Amino acid sequence: MLKTYTYPRYDYRVAPEIAGGRSAKVPVVVVGAGPVGLAMALDLDLQGVPVLLLDEDDTVSIGSRGVCYAKRALEILDRYGVGDAVCAKGVSWNVGRTFFRESEVYNFNLVPEPDHHRPGMVNLQQYYLEEYLVARAATRRGIDLRWKNKVVSVTQSATGVTLTVETPDGMYAVEADWLIAADGARSPIRRMLGLEVEGKIFMDRFLIADVVMKADFPAERWFWFDPPFHPNQSVLLHKQTDSVFRIDFQLGWDTDPEEEKKPENVIPRIKAMLGDEREFELEWVSVYTFQCRRMGRFNHGRVLFVGDAAHQVSPFGARGANSGLQDADNLGWKLKLVLDGKATERLLDSYSEERVYAADENLMNSTRSTDFITPKSRASRAFRNAILSLARDHVFGRSLVNSGRLSVPSFLVDSSLNTPDEDAFTGRMLPGAPMDDAPVEKDGAPGWLLQSAGNRFQLMVFVDEPATADTTALSQLTTDGIPVEPLLISRVAATACALPLVHDVRGIAAQRYDTKPGSVYLIRPDQHVAARWRRFDAAKILAAVARATCRQ
């Protein structure tokens, strides 16, 4: 098994606390160097916060696990410096086919939305993503990544956290101002602190397998309801990179996972599905039980939970790693402001508020997909099958077929950090929205709006030409030590400009943000809209920054 990928073994080093006996309090410890923990460390590094990142293992994820990375996740990975590597290695796919019993019901083509840097999604085995994130973290001096360092106890006080860490050379203690638990669905940190995760476990299991195809097979997503080779259940086939395909077989509840995982039981299933003549090799196999649950809140005193440690969803719709990356995106800048004393811990309550809202949306979509894929009653099955029979000929039927809804970011429209509109705007860039990308030029070179956004508060100022901007007022936007950096978005090209500037060559940014000359958008460090107005008003902008940082 495992032919296409060689697992890296990362070097374990003796911890300085053991080697030299020294020990100092660190600002932040992140536990778990999976995709979310690594993202968290890179986000904090962009904020200038040193991070101690601990992982009990010394390699990347075994088996593909997370497969599909959606546009918002790719945009976040761009900010962390690994977006290009993921997109270059990943597989883009547009065509999805849905089968019911013997035949194809319909297919769809998710043509990428034009004029965005990143596509709707790419497929890539999780181990590649982790490898790229580890490589990136290794270049950052602020990230101290320690393999084979396992946290075995945790206690917290009002001012910090104390951890005991076990290594091959013995134990040591670490004190930190803040602990971020990115230690997965079974989160040992959560358990050690006696915290609960609430929700339901679906009475269903899926067998997931990575298969290497010897022959060409299209880069498409195939989903079967009740196929002849696996009656009464569902099956998903999805292309990954290196000719590896991911197959998910629904097993039902009355099966023995250990028995089902055996190659002699897995291989006949795949043969039945592909037809006997197609050559393949099994790389990895696992059994997955659906869980849809989350913690009541994601911050507990000095401990913050991100990713699967905080919330778990069913795999259909790619909401695990995608939503975990958005947790990191949301938390990094907030923790920085709290560490610097520029915001109170209330700002971390807003991390929980906003990401619980997003988790609930993800749980809802994931539960709906699960209810469609695995009907729980005769009536539910009858409706499901009726929709599939209508989908062949009728568009409305297709829109109701739910074999997983692709992860899209939450619009945090109810967030207490937003300043409600007082001016009229159309379109979807309302306060709380994740920024839409747009093609722009910077210094005459083609690029993207999102490449000029992120990591600090910014004010996008839409102008006909840069000369009309009030350079003095725009360069003095600061409140309580939090600067707001202007970003002029100009309809005409300009060279000499004292302020950061991009050229909205085709007017697409102005169109997507529904702006007129003089319109301004206050943007959070995580590329979300905080507020917007039809004209510049420094007092209103600074009040909105205060609101977006819980300082009012």
Place this chain on the structure above:
Amino acid sequence: MALNLNPNFSEAGKRYFSAYSPGDDFYELLIGAHRDLSDEQSELLNARLILLLANHIGDIAMLREALAIAREGV
């Protein structure tokens, strides 16, 4: 007016950010209405629902078209 066979769900005052959301909202309501019912009770619920909706639509030509399409696929 012909029978509308395009996606047509929406709720007044609700803002959608994904095309699939209104249809999924409806489907969850529909399946939720059947929760904890026996098969017989579910059949009765479905029959009552069809009658309520048919009366609301009222236009018999349209109902005839819907019945024909529904029957084709059975």
